[in-house]
Amino acid sequence: MKLPGLLFSALIGAVASARSMTPMASIAVARLLGNRTPGRLVLLDRPLFRFGALALGIGELFGDKMKTAPDRTVALGLLARVSSAGIAGAAMAPHGRERAGAVTAIAAAVPLAYLTLAGRERAMARMGQTRSGLIEDALIVAAAAAIVSLAIGPIGSQRTGD
Numbered sequence: 001m002k003l004p005g006l007l008f009s010a011l012i013g014a015v016a017s018a019r020s021m022t023p024m025a026s027i028a029v030a031r032l033l034g035n036r037t038p039g040r041l042v043l044l045d046r047p048l049f050r051f052g053a054l055a056l057g058i059g060e061l062f063g064d065k066m067k068t069a070p071d072r073t074v075a076l077g078l079l080a081r082v083s084s085a086g087i088a089g090a091a092m093a094p095h096g097r098e099r100a101g102a103v104t105a106i107a108a109a110v111p112l113a114y115l116t117l118a119g120r121e122r123a124m125a126r127m128g129q130t131r132s133g134l135i136e137d138a139l140i141v142a143a144a145a146a147i148v149s150l151a152i153g154p155i156g157s158q159r160t161g162d
Helices: 007-018 022-032 047-063 075-092 098-127 129-152
Strands: none
Touching: 007 022, 007 075, 007 098, 007 129, 022 047, 022 075, 022 129, 075 098, 075 129, 098 129
């Protein structure tokens, strides 16, 4: 599916607003399956990055349910979102527009972090931290998988030769 410009970068930035590590984890899965992203980043060719991003993504899904988990809008949470959104946004951008993709993703991630936090707080008041977190996880992971899948095309169609 061919969509205009930096749309996938903006969408992956929106994912980072709710789960900071999910964008990079979803890209890592695609790269582990041998697919290229539209934007070229040497970082994505490093096995340590791929497996590290995947581990961080999984860890975040568990850590988010802990009562001691900080809000996504604390300084460290926003820094994680900026970093992840920037890397993922660059990867989702058309080749040659990686910097613009990074900026676009960050511009989506930071303000939406406040909006997604407000939604999560309302959901926690209704159904508790664990249940609301699991529902948010399912929505965010599915969104990330769909965004990355649409950006790279059918699985296996763009083998990297790894």
